[in-house]
Every structure is written in C-alpha cells, then in structure tokens.
Amino acid sequence: MKQVIRLLREADITVNGDQPWDIHIKNKKVYNRVIRKGSLGLGESYMDGWWEVEQLDAFFDRVLRSKLDEKFTRTPQNMIRYLKAWALNLQTKSKASSSIIHHYDIGHDLYRAMLDKRMVYTCAFWDNATTLDEAQEAKLDLICQKLNVKSDDHILDIGCGWGSFARFAAEKYGARVTGVTISKDQAKYGRQLCEGLPVEIRLQDYRDVSEKYDKIVSLGMMEHVGQKNYKTYLNTAARALKDDGLFLIQVIGRNTSAYKADAWISKYIFPNGMLPSIKQIGKALENTFVMEDWHNFGPYYDKTLMAWFDNFDHHWDELKNNYSERFYRMWKYYLLSCAGAFRSRSNQLWQIVLSKEGIEGGYQPLRYSELGAKEHMMEK
Template sequence: MNLPTLEKTRVVFDERLSSHRFFAHLFKQAEIEINGERPWDIQLKAPGVIDTALSRGNLGFGESYMNGDWDAESLDQFFYRLMRAQLHQRIKPMQLTYHALRARLLNRQSAKRAWEVGEKHYDLGNDFYAAMLDQRMTYTCGYWKNANTLDEAQEAKLDLICRKLQLEPGMRVLDIGCGWGSFMAYAAEHYGVECVGLTISREQAEYGKSLMQNGLPVEFRLKDYRDETEQFDRIVSIGMFEHVGHKNYREFMDVAHRCLKDDGLFLLHTIGKNLRATACDPWIDKYIFPNGELPVLGQVTDAAEGLFVVEDVHNFGADYDKTLMAWHANFEANWPAFRDRFDYTFYRMWRYYLLSCAGAFRAREIQLWQFVFSKKGVAGGYERVS
C-alpha cells in the first residue's frame, strides 16, 4: 500500500471512529449503549450504520434496520428512550432538506394523489389486517381507560365517539375515511343510526360490505371527501385527517361544514405532533403512509376558524402505545401465515413501523386528539363525556 492510500484509509477510519464516538455520546444521554446487553441497547450488525444515520437521518436508519444492519431486542424501548431524550431532534442531515421543502411547498395530498395511500398501504390484503387488528377491524387508537384487551379498547373507543356525538335513532351519519366500517356498524347496531362512509381503498370498501350483517343501514362510497355534497345530522372522521395535508386543512373543514346540518356535531379523531416546524418522517412517508402529514393543534383550530365552534378537545395519545403493542403482538403471532406472501424485509419494515410508533407515543412525541365541533355552539353548552 503506498503512502497516499494509507493516509486516505486513516482519514476514513478516523471519520468513522469520530462518528461512532459522537453517536455513543448521544445514546448515552438516552441510556442506550452501542452493543450493550440490555433489551433496548442497539446492536450493530454491519459497518456504515452510523454514517448512514448521520447522512440520511431516519430514512437511512430505517432502511438499514430493514436490511438487518442493526437491531435491538426491544425496539419500542429503544425508540422510547431515543425520543424521550429528544436525540432525533439533534440530527438534521442536509440530504433531508429537499424532503422538508417538498412537504412544505407542494400539495402532496391533492385529489389525484389522495388514492396512493389506499393502494400502497390499505390494500395490502384484508386477511393481513384481520390478523393484526381487533375483531371489528378498527385501524385507529383504542381507548384503554377501562379496557384490558384490544377488542375491549376498540369497542370502548367506538362507544365513546357515539356518546360524544350524542347519537339518536334515525340520525344520518357521514364517516369520512371509514376504513372497513367498524364505527358505522357499531353505531348502526347500538344507536340506530344510518351511516354513509367514504373511503379511497377499494379493498376496504369491498371487504367492509361483506362484513355488514343483518341488513344494517350502512353504505360505502368509494369517493374522495372533496366530492361529497350531501348533508348529515352528524359527521365523524377517525384517523383520516393524517392524510389530508396542511394545504388542504381548510378545504377539509369547508367540506365538513357544507355536509353538516346547522344543529349537527362533527367529531375529528386524529394523530398530531408537538412542533409545527417539523417535516413528515421520510421513512414513514416512503414505506408506510405515502403523502401523510401530522398536524399541530393550532393548524386544526386555524382551519376550523369561522366555520366551527370547538366544543371539546380530548388527548389520549398514551393509549396509542398500548394499541400499537397489541397490534405488534398479533402481527408476530400470525406472521407465519404471511411468510410466503411477504419477504423478510417486509417483516422487519412492519416491526419498525409498529414499534417505533409505539415508542414515539410512549415518549409523548406524538399525540391523539379527539375534537368535537358544532357550527354555532351548543345551546346551554356541550356536556363532555369520557
């Protein structure tokens, strides 16, 4: 080896050593050790993991996990400690600047692009989601206040929403982003209402129709929310606002205002973030929810200004940690049935998705809000339920 090559090798080695020390120092603040013995300690399986994380942030970090380049026995605890210590805010690689600007400047949730998440995420296969979710196929946060199982938590959440909306027999309810129809079926069966659901997933609509029994007054419409014009006594949107995008928040509220009768109530259930100036996670955007975006509290209320009175805001984001861990347990238990359909990279991708999100909710980095809106304010005041 000649001298220039030797010097170049030494420089590369020194840079990697410096990166390793930098990450070791950061992890120490979160009580995480590189190649340590605790369940939440990160285990490096291949070279370049740290350099990838420094240069490409969570996108590169997540992809290197999918490739098997690093691991942690308890991935949810690893991410909980990392986010609780705010370490993810300390690394802002230049390569992610384009992603942040793109999310800020472009309307990535236009009517044309809104169908992409349905095709790439929700149409993975109904049997796959049935194996992971509760018996009602509810793909949103459960309410664990008095629940011990996933089924109990999801039924408690559905009933909580019905009570917040003050449903009465004969009312007509619009469900924007209805999924497989779990809310509509529950509300129709237990509260005697008629429901119309909007979805952009053909798989969800067809499977949801097959689940409806005993002639329940439930209708699925394969339609973008912007195209709905009919008026309803109540409106609900559970876990769909995360796909709307900040450039469309006002239009979403305009649609809800247009479709809600003057004396009606509108409940919005959405994940939210704490900091306005943060871009959507590039790994989640690429592999899980294309074009997704979490709002901050002020963006929701700004979009509703002049259209709705905010009657109630309820945050039970900590319950999403329990929900995600229950989904993960079901996913792991049923993975052998899907091993021939999805490869090992998909398995690691899905684990990363469920467990990193559980850690984020546990760290209170992201929230789960339920808003109740009225058009003119409830006469005498709105009575809160929990």
C-alpha cells in the same frame, strides 16, 4: 461513529450493551448511513439487518425523549422534502389515491391478523378494558355518545376504513351511516361487513361529498389530508353538516407544527401523510367551527400498537408465505417505533368535537363510554 455513540449515551443507550433497549451493531456502515440520511437511514438499515434491538419500542422511547431525532434532521434529502412539502400540495385527489393504495390495499390477511374483530385501525380506548376487542368497542361507543347518536340520525363517516364505526353505529344505535373511502379494497370489504344494515360504503373522495348529515365522524383520516388541505377538509365537513349537528375528529397530533412527516414513515408506510399540530388545526378551524371539546388519550396508542404488534408477530407463521422477511422487519419497525413515539409523548391522540354555531347551554364533555363510566363510578 464516535458522534453517534456519544449521542446514544445521552439517551442511556449503549452500543452492544446488555439492556433490552441497547443497540447491537451488525454492520458498521450504519453510522455513516444514519449521519447521511437521518431517520430514513436508520429505518432502512434496520430493514437490511444492519442492527438489532431487543425492544425497539423502548429504544425509540429513549431516543425521542432525549430528542436525538432532532440531531439528524438537517440532511440534504430532508431539506428537499421540506421544500417540496412547503411549496407543493402533496395530497391532491390523484396523489391521495396512490398513497392510500400503498398502505391500505396491501392485503386483508395482514389486517385481519393484526387488528381486533371489528377491524378498527385507530387508537383504542383502554379505560376498564382488558382486551383489544373490548378497548376498540369502548372507543366506538364513546364516539357515539360524544356525538349523541340517535336512531334517526344519518351519519357521514369520512375515511371510513373497513366500515367498523359504520357497523357499530348501525347495530348498537340504529343510525344510518354513509362511509366514504378512496381504498377499493376497504370499500369492498366494508360493504360485506355491513351487509343487511342501513350502511352505504362509497368509493369517493371526501371533497366530493354533497349531501347534508346530522353527525359527521372522521377517525384517523386527518393524518392523510396535509396542511395545505386542512381548511378544505373542514370546510367540506361544515358544508355537509346540518346546522345543529356535531363533527368528531380523531387524529394523531404533533407537539410542534411541521410541513412534512418522518422520512422513513413517509417512504414506507404513509406516503405524503402528515401529523397536524394544535396550532395548525386551530388556524384551520377559524370562522368554520366552534371547538366544543378536545380530549387527549395519546398514551393509549402505545398500548394499542403493542397489541397490534403482538397479534402480527403471533400470526407471522401464517402470513410469511405472502410477505417477505424484509416486510416483517419493516412492519415491526413501524409498529414498535410508533409505540415508542406515543410512550415518549412525542405524538398525541386527540378526539375533537366541533359544532357549527356552538351548542346552546354548552356541550357536556365525556371521558368514558357508558359501560366504562358505570365501572369508573363503582371504583370510586
């Protein structure tokens, strides 16, 4: 108990204090639970109502900036998880399918309430945007411009979600898009969303794609691939991409290499997920792709997650008939702890543009969508 209180003080967190990031203990068993089980114990005890914080995002910002999480990683359970992740492929086709169902097939009512009108479940781009809808549209537009999308392009969307990018690229740029997902609910909803457009949504593992495409995009998918499959993932994309094509990856990244995800996130939110590091991605890229551009806008994920939580919290009265109070605490903990991780710069958000042989004369990096660039120049 004294050890935990002392460590919290190092992060400017006071037990039962009056700052919005101070922790209020409801059950003193929480101390032993955190010491024994690390981050898993911390998250589960919050779900059980053993402690409260007025602003979870600010709490986790301070915890992670002070690297307190590293003081509670050497638990027996974590060591077993590390060895399993190092020795086994936790993202085989069968395991990947069960992991996706766990998170993405839990109910469209939740995601419709939480996300923007296009149902984009990846980081938004907030330059010159004031609403979540505007920020997500700016992100989709920026991707299309980075890929130089044209009306005669056939684009592959690996891990297409509910078809938000596919619909945008078809509507705004006239492109033909094939999206692949292993979520039955996402595939069904995506087909409805894209009805009447040159879009095909397939229920298919990315490893089974065999056709050639002008451009490839993969948004928020690499986090589910796993370090044992990074090379397979990139080789699959290289095989599917035409020689003069471009491939854009948007992925949450870590500052250091790891073989496993946070224990609580892995158990309750993204089973068998894992965030790659620059080193891990770079090693997998060797002899497969030329890296044309690497763009980090990680702080925007903090703002995106806070917008998602505001939507979720605002609509809870409509959702609570289908979800338990414990689910509310779990989902709140997920969104706000992740916001704190990005605010502390512990997590990053990268857009990476790749080519197969290098763009002749060089690739021209973009940092604003067409609308955002015009507004940015006007401000200057």
